[in-house]
Amino acid sequence: xxxxxxxxxxxxxxxxxxxxxxxxxxxxxxxxxxxxxxxxxxxxxxxxxxxxxxxxxxxxxxxxxxxxxxxxxxxxxxxxxxxxxxxxxxxxxxxxxxxxxxxxxxxxxxxxxxxxxxxxxxxxxxxxxxxxxxxxxxxxxxxxxxxxxxxxxxxxxxxxxxxxxxxxxxxxxxxxxxxxxxxxxxxxxxxxxxxxxxxxxxxxxxxx
Numbered sequence: 001x002x003x004x005x006x007x008x009x010x011x012x013x014x015x016x017x018x019x020x021x022x023x024x025x026x027x028x029x030x031x032x033x034x035x036x037x038x039x040x041x042x043x044x045x046x047x048x049x050x051x052x053x054x055x056x057x058x059x060x061x062x063x064x065x066x067x068x069x070x071x072x073x074x075x076x077x078x079x080x081x082x083x084x085x086x087x088x089x090x091x092x093x094x095x096x097x098x099x100x101x102x103x104x105x106x107x108x109x110x111x112x113x114x115x116x117x118x119x120x121x122x123x124x125x126x127x128x129x130x131x132x133x134x135x136x137x138x139x140x141x142x143x144x145x146x147x148x149x150x151x152x153x154x155x156x157x158x159x160x161x162x163x164x165x166x167x168x169x170x171x172x173x174x175x176x177x178x179x180x181x182x183x184x185x186x187x188x189x190x191x192x193x194x195x196x197x198x199x200x201x202x203x204x205x206x207x208x
Contacts, residue, residue, distance in 0.1 A: 031106075032190055034115050036069040036077075040201030041117045043194035044070075051100050053080065053093040059194035060205040062090050073113055074106045115190075116140045117197050121163030127156070136163060141193050143170065143183040152180055164199050 031046045035056070042063065044056040054070065062085050070078045070092070080092035106112055116138050123134040125148055134148040144160070152158065152172050160182070161167040169185040188196070198205045 032073065032115050034071050034117060035063075036071060037063045037065045037067075039063040039065060039205075040197065041119065042197055042201075042205075043115060043117070043190060045190075047089070049100060049103060051098065053083065053091060055089060055091045058088045058090070059191055060088065060198045061207070062088070063202060063205060067095075068092065072103070072106050073115060076103070076106070078103070114140045114142055115193070117193070119197060119200055121165075121200055123160050123162040123165070125150070125152070126159040126161065127152075134160075136165075137179070139165075139193070139196070141184075141188045141190060143173070143181065146180050146182060147178050148180060149178060158182065164196055 033044055033046050033056070035042045035044050035058075040063075042058065042060075044058050047055045047057055056070075062082070066082050068080055068082065070080055078098060079095045081095055082090055083093050084091045117140070119136065119139050121136050123136050123146060125132050125134045125146070132148060132150040134146045134150075137145045137147060146160075152175065154172055154175060156172045157169065158172065159167055159169050170182040171185070172180050173183050174181040195206065
């Protein structure tokens with residue numbers, strides 16, 4: 001089944017249905033990305049892309065907002081407007097010109113990396129010396145950046161809990177002032193990361 005970015009049987013806004021229908025389409029392999037909206041940052045999977053827009057699949061309901069940004073793993077961002085929603089799939093139109101070849105190949109100004117969500121929530125860091133308060137500043141499948149007043153050592157093993165994050169063992173990889181980068185012993189699945197992001201930022205998206 002062709003999950004086209006703009007489907008011929010769906011009315012589009014602005015009378016551009018004919019133009020959108022005939023825009024060249026480039027079939028994408030399943031590829032993780034994130035949607036940035038007024039409700040927060042959410043994991044999505046790119047399905048199809050054309051010169052005019054993309055279709056994506058989410059792991060939960062779509063946030064009720066028309067304007068969003070799509071961010072790829074290479075850091076490139078694209079402003080878009082929502083044109084249709086069907087269950088957990090949605091189609092978006094780019095609001096400006098897009099280099100489709102660059103988007104498909106994900107050749108950006110920065111190295112490609114895993115999706116990082118700018119989500120902030122309180123955590124507890126558990127060490128052999130006891131528990132201390134911390135604050136997560138971003139989150140990915142592989143780890144997080146946290147802020148903690150207690151001194152942690154590079155390569156120190158810790159446990160993290162709180163904010164809906166199941167207790168997870170992690171290791172400190174870098175330190176800068178009160179900020180630390182930690183890598184999880186057990187990485188999160190993309191599905192788990194998506195649901196955690198929704199739960200922390202907009203729980204009603206999980207109502208279905």
